[in-house]
Amino acid sequence: MSTARKPIIAANWKMNQNHLEAIQLTQKLTYAFERADFEKVEVVLCPPFTDIRSLQTLIDADKLDFKLGAQHCYFEESGAFTGEIAPSMLAKLSCSYVIVGHSERRELFGESDEWVNKKAKAILKAGMTPIVCVGETLEEREAGNTNQKIAAQTVAAFEGISKDAVGKCVIAYEPIWAIGTGRTATPEDANSAIGHIRATVAQFAGDGAAQAVRIQYGGSVKSGNASVLMEQPEIDGALVGGASLDADEFVRIVRYHS
Numbered sequence: 001m002s003t004a005r006k007p008i009i010a011a012n013w014k015m016n017q018n019h020l021e022a023i024q025l026t027q028k029l030t031y032a033f034e035r036a037d038f039e040k041v042e043v044v045l046c047p048p049f050t051d052i053r054s055l056q057t058l059i060d061a062d063k064l065d066f067k068l069g070a071q072h073c074y075f076e077e078s079g080a081f082t083g084e085i086a087p088s089m090l091a092k093l094s095c096s097y098v099i100v101g102h103s104e105r106r107e108l109f110g111e112s113d114e115w116v117n118k119k120a121k122a123i124l125k126a127g128m129t130p131i132v133c134v135g136e137t138l139e140e141r142e143a144g145n146t147n148q149k150i151a152a153q154t155v156a157a158f159e160g161i162s163k164d165a166v167g168k169c170v171i172a173y174e175p176i177w178a179i180g181t182g183r184t185a186t187p188e189d190a191n192s193a194i195g196h197i198r199a200t201v202a203q204f205a206g207d208g209a210a211q212a213v214r215i216q217y218g219g220s221v222k223s224g225n226a227s228v229l230m231e232q233p234e235i236d237g238a239l240v241g242g243a244s245l246d247a248d249e250f251v252r253i254v255r256y257h258s
């Protein structure tokens, strides 16, 4: 991890935790964390939509240091889009981040590169930060196409976005074969892929943006592998799925340096 970029560790609860469970889990985390933890690491909670209002209230009332994120949104501002949520609705709930292009959304819900780009723009326009997910399948990795795939996804996601704005975004490198499988990329492989993403950002947005953009690793991150991953110079944090549902485990991950 570079000292110039503050690490960002985000909990992606996926479709888990109703709003009552979410309040409980957040309270458990609150008791365990200390202010010093948030000085070292930015901690983001990304619950399901139905929990966001409850967590916003809790965070406001108790002046907690967690940032709030959503797992998804639509790119239009309003209109006849049954079931969708506009970025401005999330901004109004004090969300700072929105995950876009997660492989589950790409694979199960047909989210294309074009949509990822439209969403990233809409999220920025609403004053929030996209966490743009990119990653290769096992077949792509075995065929030696990892760099090509993640570079293409990165270029497509940021098309038409200003260099300044690119530098403020977050990217999550998540090899699809490592998500929820217990298989993690080796720290060296993750570092090399993330280095390639950073080099790609430098090509279209310049060195300033490439040095500023924070790039997380995601895919079976646990307390046992968090520190070796985060010690890598290119890795600026983690997007944590399964392990973020266990308060003690998530706290250990955020304290990877201690």
Ligand code: PGA
Pocket (backbone or CB within 6 Å): 012, 174, 178, 179, 180, 181, 218, 219, 220, 221, 239, 240, 241, 242, 243
């Ligand atoms: P995992 O999920 O930590 O359960 O592998 C990561 C993610 O999908 O963001």
